[in-house]
Amino acid sequence: MNHRRSTEPHVTRRFSLSRMRRTPLSRAMVRATTAVGAVVGLGSCATNAAQDTWQPKGPNAKMIDDLQQPIFAVAGIIGIIVFAAVSYAIWRFKDRGQPIPEQTHGKPALEITLTVIPALILAVVGVFTFRVIFDLAKTDDTELVINVTGQQWWWEYDYPAQNEWGITQPIITSGQLVMPVGTKVLLRETSRDVIHSYWIPALNGKRDAVPGRIHTLRLEADEPGIYAGQCTEFCGLSHANMRMEAVALSKEDFATWVANQQAAYQSPAEGTLAKEGESVFLNQCVRCHQVDGLKRPDGSLAIAAPDENVWSGAAPNLTNLMTRNTFAGAMFDLLRDACRDDVWNAESAEFGAKYLAGVDEACLNVNDLRAWLRNAPEVKPMYANPALLADTNGKYRGMPNLGLSESDIDKLVAYLLTLK
Amino acid sequence: MAIIERPAPGTTLVPALAPSAPAITPARTFGALRRPVATTGWKSWLFTVDHKKLGLMYGATALFFFIIGGLEAVLIRLQLAAPEGKVLNADLYNQMFTMHATTMVFLFVMPMAAGFANYFLPLQIGARDVAFPRINAFGFWCLLAGGIVVNLAWFFGGAADGGWFMYAPNSGPVFSPSHGVDFWALGLQIAGIASLTGAINLIVTVLNMRAPGMTLMKMPIFTWMITVVQFLLLFAVPVITVALFLLTFQRSFDAKFFDVAAGADPLLWQHLFWIFGHPEVYILVLPSFGIISEVLPVFSRKPLFGYPFVVFSGAAIGFVGWGVWAHHMFASGLGPVSVAVFSLATMAIAVPTGVKIINWTLTMWGGKLVFTTAMKFAVGLIILFTIGGLSGVTHSVAPSDTQQTDTYYIVAHFHYVLFGGAIFGIFSGFYYWWPKMFGKMLNERLGSWNFWLMVIGMNLTFGPMHILGLQGQPRRMYQWTEARAGEGFFNLGFWNLIASIGSIILTLGVLFFLINIVVTARSKVRAPLDPWNARSLEWMTSNPPKEHNFDSIPHVNHLDEFFHRKYEEDPTTHTMREVATAEQVLAELEKNADAHIHMPSPSYWPIVLAAGMPVVALGVIYSIPVAIVGGLIMLYAIYGWALEPATAPAIDHDESSSNGHNGHAVGASHG
């Protein structure tokens, strides 16, 4: 379930009646009871949290996992030994009226032995750690390069032209990183404002995206599917809402996705609501949001100028928005819950097709999308408050409240649905 | 009071009642204000330079901030008990976790350790005061001023919201437009003065003012650990001060130290911060190690096992602690070589830490264990710190750390280290030393409640966080969403709820401690002179100690001198035989009491000087003229201070000087 702060109760009721009946707290209580019941089924990990770090789905994460499992085991064993020793001492040497013991000050031989043993254990651990550190840092066998730019509070991905993947023009997208399976993908991370951290637990550890620097992170997924992740370097107000998803597609599906991303822009048919939405978009949204190929009524290309309106100089590129499953920095799903679960839980063989189907009107999470268009800062904490713009020369940070009328929102939603 | 005139030797003395001080009238003054003379009432606290009073004030201040920080923690847990928490908004939540950490680290654990150190370090080494008593007072007031400045931001548009690590550039004025970060940076700079002056003061005290016969290797282990901490502070605080200074300049004067567009590298801040920040961890935890290294032998009736190993492992932690800061930055993109080096260094530091745990366990081994509350907390520390230490080892492995860092696993780890380690040690110290400080024993029954509720609450709060972290819940999120909570046993919802419930139990535990304080304070029962059958010098004086600590400075022959004055080993059976009671030992000391004792005099200047600093801070934030006013206050205080001799001349003590003793200082400290 996702963040819901709709101002319209009837909409809420229509879409998530069953969930809203229970408060989050009571729901958690129910869950707690089921969880206690599930202690028996400890082994079944399929229902663990989306960002479980112990379920590697790619070779990099597996490397880490293979390293850390024995270490956890060793640590556990040492812990048990210590507990046992302390417990024994507590039980055995409790004051039962025995005389005051001899005032011995220690046994150096024992001390040294007990110092050397942990040192040896750690030395062994160190050797393996060393190897994995350098293995993870390898970049010379990269197959696909993607530039990742962090910004408060979303991620921008751009794919440099790489003919072997059919990428002849640069592709720019946000929210969801789409990558082929079984491919060594190298992310070149940087940031436009503060430090963020890119983390898809199932695929690799995290790596900070630092402004002014380019850091690399290698991802490789074994199976098609969606892998959840989250920004893990505290980055301000909506740090909690800065999520991301890595979408692994089979190589064929990836080719399809690439082709679709590079397809020419299709303007909505004249007279439709969507066409009116396009003009609303041209009036309002295009100030910051680029839709590649979108033309103004006079035939000129509409070029967004976020650098003139947004402090960090960029806003998400909305070309083919409906091929993504999330919006607003992956804070919200574009898919309604049912459709979303359908995609997320799909078998790996079917996943590609389901993902590439994109978002249609029936599946659109219109509730959150409309709330977002109505007043973005209200549903996502941002510094879009004009009172706080003094330090940014009046430029916005995050999406401001556009003051759109309900009919404009209708039109925009209709238009956005055509972007796929 | 500066000179204590004692009756001639041979007169019997009631231990608890020091002779009441004669009225003092300063005959002349060099400064602008005459010396304060009050020996009772609030003035005697405000202007005191007595290390014991200052220690108590440190403690009281720290406890106050502990409650504040604890309430902040409870609010955080309430917010996170359920998904989409609505208790706090994002902005307030960010302030809350920033201030929780800041308060707990800088305003609770550090001052509390400083409090214990202030009170007991001179007692443990047989000194009458610290080396620089007025600087000591100044340090305390700086800490208080700093704490107030940091928290003042709550009332001036919001507290700091960048996390206690305050990473650049997120701490810049653009990303944190309120003045919270300004207050934070300036407040911590002021509080840092306390640490720095305290460090110098205690180091000099330890090096110069030990009782005759007390070699370094006969020094109580608590004093040893505090000494190591002071060296850490001495080198670490300047680093953070520089960083904070840069931050203040960045924010208040448009400097470009962390401005990426101007060519700066934001990692500079991280390096500066963690070069301070990692030794800081040991600064927080080593005093508690010292405390339980005192408590365990006392209640095991056995000396500390491998005293030299504990000392040197403490020192080793102090040294190696400087070479591991970058393990906080494994995900920052340092490059594999740096990561590998720091990974190994971090593993290396586990060895001396392990040595300590082994030695504590072996101290208990073969002993005669008495489970008072203090002992329970000490044993609790061994167990809980071991858990924290082992989880620490798991992320010394850098690749593993890249999965765990900035998740709740880390939160769990360092709370086991800092709550299970530092705070349990502090509580152990409370129960152990309360009779010494106040002459009354804390209630053991309530203490038991306190301990068990805290152990359970602590494990319920922070234990689940291991799971949360490994399930991928990042830190510093004002909300978590059900969409990624998962189902099954390891779902985030359940464990978040457990952690929140645990925090309530933990709060209850602390509440029992506060109740215990009140109950004890109202009780009329006075503590015996040596309630625990203790071993070190601080117990070789009255409860609470007299103003001048010792009637005569003891000569030290053993580690655990006090114990060895009470017990002797039967050479044939190798069993210990009591040869003297504590009262007898004390009476022996009093027989040879020093006649004239010169104690440092109270002074206005430390508090006036410290009071100028928040004014400067406010001025830097709001208006430079105000800063100038603050500067003038400080200048005035510096003058007053410089012009005032540390110890009032004998002529200031009219009563005593009239009876013919014109002040020959005996074994006293001046500073």
Add this chain to the structure above:
Amino acid sequence: MFKVGSKLFLGTTGFAAVNLVAYLIFVERLAIGGVALSMLFAALIGVSAAVLMINDGDDETQPRDTALTRASMWPLIAAVGLVLLVLGLVVSQLYFIFGGIVLVAALAEWMVQAWSETASDDPAHNEFARRRLLHPIEFPVIATLGLGVVIFSFSRIMLAISKNAGTVAFMVLSALVLAVGSMFAIRPALKPALVSGICVIGAVGIVAGGIAGTGAGLRPQLAEAAAEDHFSHRECGPEKAKYFDKKAMKTLSLRSNVAAVIELRDGKLTADVYGFTRPQQQVSVPRANPVTFIFRNFDSAERRMVAYLGTAAAAMPVDGEMAGKHGDTNETCTQLIPQGAEQALTITYNKPSIAQDNDKPFTLTVAGLEGQAIEVVVP
């Protein structure tokens, strides 16, 4: 009552009154002279009254003259301060401020000295009081000034000598400091005079070196760079690259945010982009974020890299102003660098590539090399 002093003043006062009346009657009524004379009259009344009041000339009230004032350098320093202050009005504010500080400081010292000498009958105590009051200020200020001079002199030396000589000088100096410090440590009983003597010699040496260094001027490279104003901005002029610091590129910070290394080798221009194993002809960079390119010249001729930034407002060099108005071509470039040298260029592209209305992509080219270009793609 009326002694000579008071008579004198009373007489003068009367005379001033006469003067005033006469002036008003005979000369003019409202001129400045009248005002001045009235003021004089009033002042003299005051002085006369004062003289009468203090009973001037009464034998018994006169104290015998015993107080001896001690020598003082503050009058001289105050005089110097006064002149500097006044000259500052004419020459520059710096002198004015400096003179003011000197004057105020000298007057303050003077006052304290005067006060302390009358504080009690005991000169030793007075001197003690003065020191307690002033040493907390004097010592830090003097030390700061002294250190400032030494540091400034040292910086002049380091700027004047060549880099290698600078390294050597630094090593020698630190070795000396170490040696002297060790000597003091080994022999703590050294005479204070010897210690201070060594320190003074060291300080004087450095200051002398600083003066010499100032006289010698900046080392040639720095002087050249300063003359061409390369400390403030970079232009595409015909400057030389001699002074360019070839090692600067090797710093971590600059290396880490390099979008691509552009290499010119055998007449071919290629981009080495981190992550790509093969050399690229196209570099994709994020919009609205400063990116750095390093240009390496392996060509035997001196070359410069030119970045075409499209029509105005599309991009701008990080440290430069936008040149020209909309539609104008916008370019920036590195300096001419010789074979084997390298140089960095930091650019922020604010508009995407598609915003180029003339279909000419952003490029990186090398001046004088036809047909070779690296395309910069801003998605």
Add this chain to the structure above:
Amino acid sequence: MSISVSGAPSATTAQRAANSPVQRVTGWLTTIHHATIGASLLVASALWLLVATVIGVVLGFDRLDASSAVVDAGALTQLFSLHRFALVFGVAAPAMLGLVVWSLPAQLHAANLSLSRLAAFGWWSWLVGSVTVLVSYLGNGGPGGGDAQYVETYLLGLGIVLVALALIAVSVAATVLTRRNGRALSDVPVGAFAALVTALGVVLTLPVALGTIIYVWLDYVNARVAFGGADLIDTWLGWVTREPHTLLVVVPALGVLADAVVRTARGRQPLRGVVLIGVGISLSVVASSATQQAHVFALGDTPTGTLQSLVPYALFNLVPLLAPLVVVLLSLLALRAGTPGISGAFVAAFLGVGMIFTGLVGSAAMHLDALGLVGTVFGEATLVYVVYGAVLAAIGGITLHAGSVTGRALPDGKVVLIALLGFVATVLASLPHYVAGFLDQPANVASGFDDSGLVGVTNVIVALGHLLMLVAMLGFVGLVVTSRRGDAVTDRYRVEQPA
């Protein structure tokens, strides 16, 4: 009563005795001893006299031929102005105040000046200030000068000089008022009384000049409209270098004469109170300063008009004349009453005061409209009279007090010779210009007048007169130096002060 320092030997005494050259220099730099400060002022004024005489010679020779100019015409204006500045603020004022500072404590039997550090401050300020003025002249910054920066420097340097002199005067006044060791003001030596009068006069008038300078400077820096820029500086500030105001500066000369005559005559001063009043009359000049105007007497059309012109003229020009007149006359009376011997101090002081008187008379005459002397070299001559007279008096004063201050008296015979030489020099340097004034030789120019006949001769004589003054000064300096080298000479002036 012998002169002795009461109390313990002061630190300054110890410093003065120090042998090491470095100690001597630092001792001098930090000195607050009246003798050292006074001597410094005297030596500096001697140096300025050197400058003044040299300029006088140059100007005199330049005026030989009115059709050609040795000195550049632009520089000539500056040179005239510098000459006046040198005479008044370089020579007369520091010499007189220096003499006072040097000898006053000895006269009062005091150990040192009161506010001695203030006096030291004044001396150093005067030194650097006068050097600043000199530099500004060299940079074409005097009145009428063209270099804006140097003009400002000139104004501000002059301001410093005025402040410095006022500070010394404050110290002097305070000394006389507070360090009489129990004596009434009427009982102090006339020299001390004259010092008080001078000091008060300086303190009262120089602030007026300082205020004017500040006004002129502000105007010069900002607009140059109200005060007319560099060209009119002299108009606004000239009064401080003109009689009768200069009388204020040289009043100590009267004191020297009065004291010297008593010692020479080895008797008492008859009508001592009248002498004191006579000296006090000089203060009337203060009024003329305050009005900052020259008061010319012209016959009016009506008696009232005539009276309106006469009264201020009499007040500002004739009354001040009384001061030297009374002192000279009473000194003659004292000589008659006592048993005079030959005395260098008396001769020099008498001649000096005479010269001053002559200058003042000339000044009074110049302000008679009927004579038409305003704007001629007559005015220059009056100043030379007064200043050289002051120099002569200073020689007398040094001779008079040398024994008590330094313990080494000067040989009387040689001083008399030098005084006579100085007298001749003074007369030569000024009297011809009185004559030339009647012949309408214009002041402050070296060309454009009829240089034939007597006028040409006067200029030559004037030049020679200045040269002679230089010789006299050098002679006296030599005398002082040799006397210091030789054995101690008993102070024959050391006599009981009149009670």
